[in-house]
Amino acid sequence: MNLILIATAPVLIILFYIYYRDKYEKEPFGLLIKSLIGGMLICIPIIFGEQWTASMLLPYKNNQFIDAFMDAFFVASFWEESFKLTAVMLLVWRNKNFNERFDGIVYAVFVSLGFALIENIMYVVNTDNGLHTGIARAFTAVPAHAMFGVMMGYHLGLARFIGKHQSFHLFNAFFYPFLFHGLYDFILMSQSKWLLLTFAPLMVYLYIRIKKRLLQHSNDSVFKPLNLSDD
Template identity: 25%
Template sequence: MRVVRVDHVSNPVPVEGPVPVEGPVPVPHRDAEEPAFPAAADRSQWRYRPRRAFWRSRLVRAVAVVTLLALCALVILVLVREQTGTQGFLVGLGLAVLPVPLLMSAFRWLDRVEPGPWKNLLFAFAWGAFAAALVAILANSFAVRWIATATADPDSADTLGATVVAPVVEESAKAAAILLLFLFRRRYFGGLVDGVVFAGFTATGFAFTENILYLGNAFGEDQEFGSTGLGSVTAATFFVRVVMSPFAHPLFTVLTGIGFGFAALAPRGKRLRRVLLPLTGLLLAMGLHATWNGSATVGGPLAFYAVYGALMVPAFGLLTWLAVWSRQRELRTISGELPAYAAAGWLAPAEPVALSSMRARQMARAFAARTYGPPAARAVGEYESFATTLAFLRNRARRGAAGPDFPAREQELLHHLWQRRAVASPALTYAARATGRAWAPPQYLDYDGYNPYRS
């Protein structure tokens, strides 16, 4: 296997000796039917592989995390049930769960280009729902009691706790989940979209537990005073927290996630930037959270609706646009980086355009499933995942953020693609042509081995 430097995809130039990562990134040239992978690491050290069965995972770490979160969940259950009562807890649980599938589906949709494992997302949700919520309940209660004792003014203590203490404590507790994923699941944390998704799942879990508490207390108040119907406290709380602002907590924490996303995109030598960017995002999240809470506790209903219309809705729209733009940017990265590998012989010419279209990728999996069954569809899905990771890895190398093990990681991914190319390459070529993203030959010609017009 020789190395070519691709300045322009149509004109690969051979390069002798080691090639630095900075500047035009070298591409291994496939010059044989069975290429060698001399720089690839040993199989036991591979970082990219199909998802393994759960019984082959790192059980010790998994058991420790699950045990910690389970203990937090039990304590949260006891605390919330103690405050709301059994009936209030069940009512709050039933109402609080309603926005959760919608929010989780929206954030998962953003992550479709390079979807990470569900275990990372479930960890983020569980951390927000159990660990972060437990820290917030205990810390907020302690701080409010301490302020009330020190100032002898319980009313001002509640106001100060809601506008100052709660945003700092809650956003810090939620940010801990994003930090853990950034440190220990770094290969799944590649940019803005990953930061937004992890933050969104964490905040969705936190809001879920908080809504149980608020809705359960509201139901208990209605039971005490005999209120029912649309005029009840439960209905008003449900409207404000679930109908009007289900995105409030995700909106706050997404700012922290964006900070971590920018830090993930920073070059490897910029350590100060990797620290300052997440801190900036966290401070912005705290500030927006404090503004939101202060409008409800200090300014009254008019201030609340003014902040909602003038700040929260535009901020939500801006962050939604940013998230969608980041996803489209990921697809453009794929279409911009993979043609170099097509020029070197690793991919068919139509594959980069198919891999940069979510519709074509889905069509390729469906075509493989119809033709050869579910195992073939799974192989095509793995091929798409590895090719996407390869494009992002090459993009990071172009920006100087890939690290010294870039050649080994690149050849490891090429090895996985080579193993699946017999099924995946024709399926992606067919999908590119069927969706109009690549030139389609007349009906009487084969589609690289597949002709849907031939019986």
């Protein structure tokens, strides 16, 4: 039970933070729960998709870095970000409550962390040192999934409300999470001490990038009083 709590706590903390950052017009609790559960359920097709792709790529694996690249981008990142985006589109894209740009971030993060919750529990419970794994992932994998969700939601907000170049923004809603998720996994899967030196700078860069994205959509909220400035 303690391991389940360790796996769950960072997800809940980030969810509450995103909910708090949606300052001007909160999303319906029921739709948020539906998005979270949707993210949990996509674990099933993702597992099958990743297993199928891994088996297809097996004959081409003969190099440490190429193997890590294929596993990071075409096994993990592709399937996970594809189904996250599909879940958001099916659950909320046409929903009347998706009525400002920041909502895209909220719903995408809830879907992403629904997936991250199940993934985190599986990692923590099925490893010999679950406590160490849970603590490490609380500061790495779980925030990373949330940041990928912010990237996705940021571009979904633009696609829904900018009114032009919608296809371009929808493409970016997949491309940027796919790119940075793949890069994140590639650094770790490569097991290269030189590449691992870039891991902390990558996380710092993602944090700065995500903070700007949150601030931008929050400042652009149609529900924000004109005399208020965000921070």
